[in-house]
Amino acid sequence: MSAHNTLAQESSITDSFSTPESRFECPICLAWLRDPVLTSCGHRFCRNCMESWLERENARCPIDNTKLHRDSDIFPDNFTRREISQQKTKCPNIVRGCIEELSPLDVDAHLLVCKYKPPELPENEKLRCSFVEFGCEDKFEDEPEAQRHLDQHVQKHLILLSQAYSKFAIGAQSGASSSTIAQQANFWDPPSKNEAAVSTNDVNGLLKALYEKVVLLEQKTREQDIITANMSEQISSLNLSMSKMHLRYCNGCYLWHFNDFKNKINAMRNDPHIMHYSPGFYTSTFGYRLCIRLNLSPKDPNYIAILIHVMKTEHDHALDWPFSGRLSITLVHPLEPFRNIKETMMTRPELEAFKRPAQDMNPRGFGYTEFALIKEIFTQGYVDNNQLLIKVQAQPV
Incomplete structure (x- = not known):
């Protein structure tokens, strides 16, 4: 088996143990809820994720767009915290031999002392996130850890992409030079000397297409939420009708x-x-x-x-x-x-x-x-x- 296939298999095994159920998943970071809070509109988030989200001007719920206030609409969710603490998951270092089973809330503390953790590398040798050009400064000891980061921080990276596009658009409007724009929007390694340079219009089109895709996905998600809610109401109504039919x-x-x-x-x-x-x-x-x-x-x-x-x-x-x-x-x-x-x-x-x-x-x-x-x-x-x-x-x- 090649090294590439081995790495893909290890990543799959790790993800199968680290992915939470949907009711325990933060919609912002897509990972286990940490210090869960409940909004007045009935949605759960990590406290840190929600506080970061509310720092925006006129912040609204990421799920249903309800306007939220930090002091009156956010409440600790101790019930969900207890439920998560009773769940068991494998240590992410299972691919290296660790067989510990622990609560998802204890994973971070365990990783600090896990004897199977990868050796710490000097800062200059650590792997960088593939979104480093857009502001993600996280570093990793090995490929599985980097892959987990990509899987669990999709929302964060989409936000960085949209921010990069906004900066690019502002720079283009103010007459910034082509080299500055290309540097801000560097999605790939520089082309070789024999390849033609990527034009500003191509980069602009790529950024615009990615931004539009993010917006489209968000709209589809909201549409699916509405469809699911309507179907739930229809099922409840149907169950009630069936119950009444049984009585008659x-x-x-x-x-x-x-x-x-x-x-x-x-x-x-x-x-x-x-x-x-x-x-x-x-x-x-x-x-x-x-x-x-x-x-x-x-x-x-x-x-x-x-x-x-x-x-x-x-x-x-x-x-x-x-x-x-x-x-x-x-x-x-x-x-x-x-x-x-x-x-x-x-x-x-x-x-x-x-x-x-x-x-x-x-x-x-x-x-x-x-x-x-x-x-x-x-x-x-x-x-x-x-x-x-x-x-x-x-x-x-």
Whole structure:
């Protein structure tokens, strides 16, 4: 394997360990977030990157162009700092034999003492950044380190390029000499004596093309952000629509996943007036609409009460009232079906609970005020992942 291919392979291995997830990546330096801060518009940056960015006049968020103020719009993001500190990455010197795994925040400190770090070279022998002509003064011990620098500081180098173009344009307008302009815009090594010198117009065109490309890429990035945000809204809307469709087309058989059961039970013990209601579900596409109510029994707070309420629909005028049918309530055991607690009841047309509701939900419910003992619900394994599953089947007759 040639030296060139070996170097390319080492660079690839190093990058695979040093590249952070997108949520841990600073949009400015494209590296791990260092001392992360959160803007009022909801974006994360390294503190130093953000402070440097805000030194500009009329500084705005690099992501959505929101105007930012250093004192009122920038906040420490300690949650993300803790998340990053729990991540593990390989030492960048893995290509030289180091197998240490450490937090990305500890990489810099480790590199100072890593026994596999490359030997320090005299200043005059260190590698210079390929953007040195544009103001980047960073130096490196070897090629992998220089390549990491190029990969992680794209934004910095683009800014240096745009600044160089601005200086070049000003110099051209003020009648600067061709030699001065060429020196400011030296993208390549000087041509040999046998080659024709690069004209000022060629350099000017190259700078202009690069600057326009940077602007175009920024515009495309913003367009993609807008498209992504719109797609997220559409997906959320679609999920909500699908959820509502499930409620309408369940044919009267509804599964209610009653989440956070333990905390809700404790809250109801502290305040017996607390009641929890399921979403409204339909007995058919244009049928009756019902919901489930769960609360502590008013007779004995050691029991849960489960009742059914009739709800208002947009087509109540086409239904037969009072509601008449069979209602089954099942407390589902997650592992042992034979332990399911099931009660079936027939509606009673003379009761207020089954008359046509005058408001969104009939205030009267019908069911069992002492459906199950709370202690047995916990000890018999009805609660799975702090969730209780209640199944209701409603069959109009």
